[in-house]
Amino acid sequence: MEMSMRERDGVAIVDLNGRLDLSSGTALKERVKSLFEQEKMSIHLNLSQVEFINSSGLGSLVSIMKETRLRKGRLTLSDLASYVQEIFDITQLTNIFEIFPTEKEALSSYQPVATN
C-alpha cells in the first residue's frame, strides 16, 4: 500500500492507495503515530484508492481511532469504495467511525460553525 501525506487547515490528510491488510495496517499505525508525535491530532484518512480491506486493516483503523480519542484528537474517514463501505456496514464499524462521503465534507466538519 502507498501512503502520502497532505495538510489542510490544520488537518493532516493521509491518502491510502492499495490494500489495507495486516502489513499495510501496521505501517499505517506507525505513520499516524508519527503524526501524533508532531502534535497533529486532527487526522483524516482518504480511502478513495483502497481497493481491499480485511479484518486486520479494520483492526488497524480501530486502533488508530482509539489512540486518537485517548489523545483528545479526531479521526475522520472519507471516500469509501462501495465494497469497503459494505465491509464497514457488516462489521457495524460505521457506528463508531466518522465517515463522510467526500473529503471536502469531512474537512468542512473540522471548521468551527459561525454563530450570530
Place this chain on the structure above:
Amino acid sequence: MAVYELIYSSVLESEEPMLDRLQALLYEHSVCDRDARDFMLAVSEAFTNALLHGNRCQPNKEIKVLIDINQKVLCADVIDQGRGGADKVKKKCPSSLLSEGGRGVDLMRYCSTDVKFVEDEKGDLTVSIRLERQDDRQFNK
C-alpha cells in the same frame, strides 16, 4: 478445472505476495470482480489466522494455500502447522465494536458460500473455503 498449490513461510511479509498471486490467478480465469474480492477476503482472513494464531509467526512453519478454480465454484484450503486450536479459531469474535481483532471468521463466513474448519491428527488446521461463482448473476449481498 485448475488447481494451484502456493506455499509461504509464516512471516507478515508473506501476505502481500500471496494476495498478489491469488489476484493474478482469479484474473487469469476471468473471475468477476465481486467474486474475486469476496474470495480474496475469505482467503486473506484464513491466511492471517494461520499466520498469527496457528503458526504464531514462526518463519520455519509453512502456510499452504490450495486453490481450485472451476466454472462454478472457487475453493481454497488454507493449511497451517500450528498443532491445534480449531475450536478457538471458530469461536473467535470481537467482544465489542472497539475490539481490534476477532472479525476474521465472521467476514470469512459472510463472503463465502461455506467455510469448514478441520483439524488433523497432528493438530494442523485446514480452513476450507467454498464460494459459488456469481459472475453475471445479480448480486444480492
